[in-house]
Amino acid sequence: MSADGNGNSDNGRGIGKTADETVAPVFSVRNLWKVFGPKADRVPGSDELAALTPEELRERTGCTVAVRDVSFDVRPGECFVVMGLSGSGKSTLVRCLTRLIEPTAGTIAIDGEDVGGMDKGALRDLRRHRAAMVFQHFGLLPHRTVLDNVAYGLEIQGMGKAERRAKAGEMVAKVGLAGMEGRRPGQLSGGQQQRVGLARALAADPEVLLFDEPFSALDPLIRRDMQEEVVRLNRDEGRTMVFITHDLSEALRVGDRIALMRGGRVVQCGTPEEIVGSPADDYVRDFVRDVPREQVLTVRRAMRPAHDAGEAATGPALSPATTVADAIEAVARTGCSARVVDAGRCLGVVDSTSLLGVVAGLERTPSMGGFEEKTAA
Ligand SMILES: Nc1ncnc2c1ncn2[C@@H]1O[C@H](COP(=O)(O)OP(=O)(O)OP(=O)(O)O)[C@@H](O)[C@H]1O
Numbered sequence: 046m047s048a049d050g051n052g053n054s055d056n057g058r059g060i061g062k063t064a065d066e067t068v069a070p071v072f073s074v075r076n077l078w079k080v081f082g083p084k085a086d087r088v089p090g091s092d093e094l095a096a097l098t099p100e101e102l103r104e105r106t107g108c109t110v111a112v113r114d115v116s117f118d119v120r121p122g123e124c125f126v127v128m129g130l131s132g133s134g135k136s137t138l139v140r141c142l143t144r145l146i147e148p149t150a151g152t153i154a155i156d157g158e159d160v161g162g163m164d165k166g167a168l169r170d171l172r173r174h175r176a177a178m179v180f181q182h183f184g185l186l187p188h189r190t191v192l193d194n195v196a197y198g199l200e201i202q203g204m205g206k207a208e209r210r211a212k213a214g215e216m217v218a219k220v221g222l223a224g225m226e227g228r229r230p231g232q233l234s235g236g237q238q239q240r241v242g243l244a245r246a247l248a249a250d251p252e253v254l255l256f257d258e259p260f261s262a263l264d265p266l267i268r269r270d271m272q273e274e275v276v277r278l279n280r281d282e283g284r285t286m287v288f289i290t291h292d293l294s295e296a297l298r299v300g301d302r303i304a305l306m307r308g309g310r311v312v313q314c315g316t317p318e319e320i321v322g323s324p325a326d327d328y329v330r331d332f333v334r335d336v337p338r339e340q341v342l343t344v345r346r347a348m349r350p351a352h353d354a355g356e357a358a359t360g361p362a363l364s365p366a367t368t369v370a371d372a373i374e375a376v377a378r379t380g381c382s383a384r385v386v387d388a389g390r391c392l393g394v395v396d397s398t399s400l401l402g403v404v405a406g407l408e409r410t411p412s413m414g415g416f417e418e419k420t421a422a
Pocket residue numbers: 081082109110111129130131132133134135136137138291
């Protein structure tokens with residue numbers, strides 16, 4: 046995530062940051078369905094109905110399947126992105142997590158606790174304290190100052206005035222708005238208003254932040270700023286996040302893992318590197334076609350065994366999380382192959398052929414070091 050001992054950055058996102066798979070997940074979702082329409086609950090149980098195309102199903106039953114048999118875990122400390130085109134089911138899926146939309150079938154647990162079995166009070170607590178939502182339309186109160194907007198949620202919780210103003214001040218500073226506490230929302234840019242919305246969600250100190258396309262209304266530069274803010278919050282605080290977007294570059298920038306949705310299904314769930322480097326099918330391959338591979342893929346994919354002990358001991362040392370783009374720079378600068386080193390051990394070597402092979406999307410052949418054109422799956 047940070048520059049390694051050799052000054053090799055892995056682009057700041059934390060490529061290679063792998064949330065520990067052995068720890069218990071924050072959210073655990075199994076076989077989740079959301080069907081809109083009359084007698085929706087007959088659809089998940091019926092092989093015949095579930096096999097129909099969306100159009101056939103609508104014609105025969107009047108139902109729309111928004112989420113179709115989806116299972117995944119969100120691990121502590123990760124930024125889990127739900128990505129897909131408009132209508133693919135992203136918002137419905139994430140709203141089901143806290144039952145803002147009632148699932149039709151399947152189970153959801155938060156920290157092992159069944160969300161389906163929660164009563165009204167527990168659900169209120171879940172939405173306020175455990176999994177707070179940051180919306181695209183941040184719903185700020187126009188007549189209140191920035192500070193009071195941020196403190197609003199704490200006021201509802203019954204926190205005393207001095208304490209909530211101190212806490213709100215801390216959050217305002219955390220999102221980079223120190224000095225603007227006394228302004229009203231109308232005196233802020235769209236990006237600054239979004240930061241107030243973020244500070245308000247953070248003030249409740251939720252275990253998970255759920256973002257629903259939070260930045261899609263912002264202009265590109267401010268949007269980039271906000272993405273960096275999210276990455277920073279995730280990295281510095283280790284706060285778990287679920288982030289909806291239809292924008293692939295945003296997903297790649299903020300996500301530790303990405304669930305790519307199509308027609309209510311998750312067609313692939315994996316790290317940006319897995320999605321771009323090993324697309325699960327032609328749909329995903331098409332989706333990631335224009336991604337600059339060298340900025341997402343790491344030297345792990347370009348590595349080959351060292352030819353001899355000499356090669357394994359010379360050349361610049363790179364961490365396994367180094368992007369191919371940074372490795373190309375290191376190899377070009379020094380004019381020799383670079384070693385991929387982890388905890389003092391040389392895992393392999395990258396050279397210009399192996400790095401260019403990854404950029405070109407070629408598959409490594411069994412004969413060490415060679416590449417061949419990738420054939421469509
Ligand atoms: N209340 C509803 N009643 C009927 N159908 C719905 C309802 N809400 C959503 N849908 C349908 O469910 C599907 C998934 O919608 P959803 O809003 O979850 O998609 P999305 O990926 O978030 O889209 P967008 O990016 O446009 O917000 C769509 O076909 C949509 O028309």
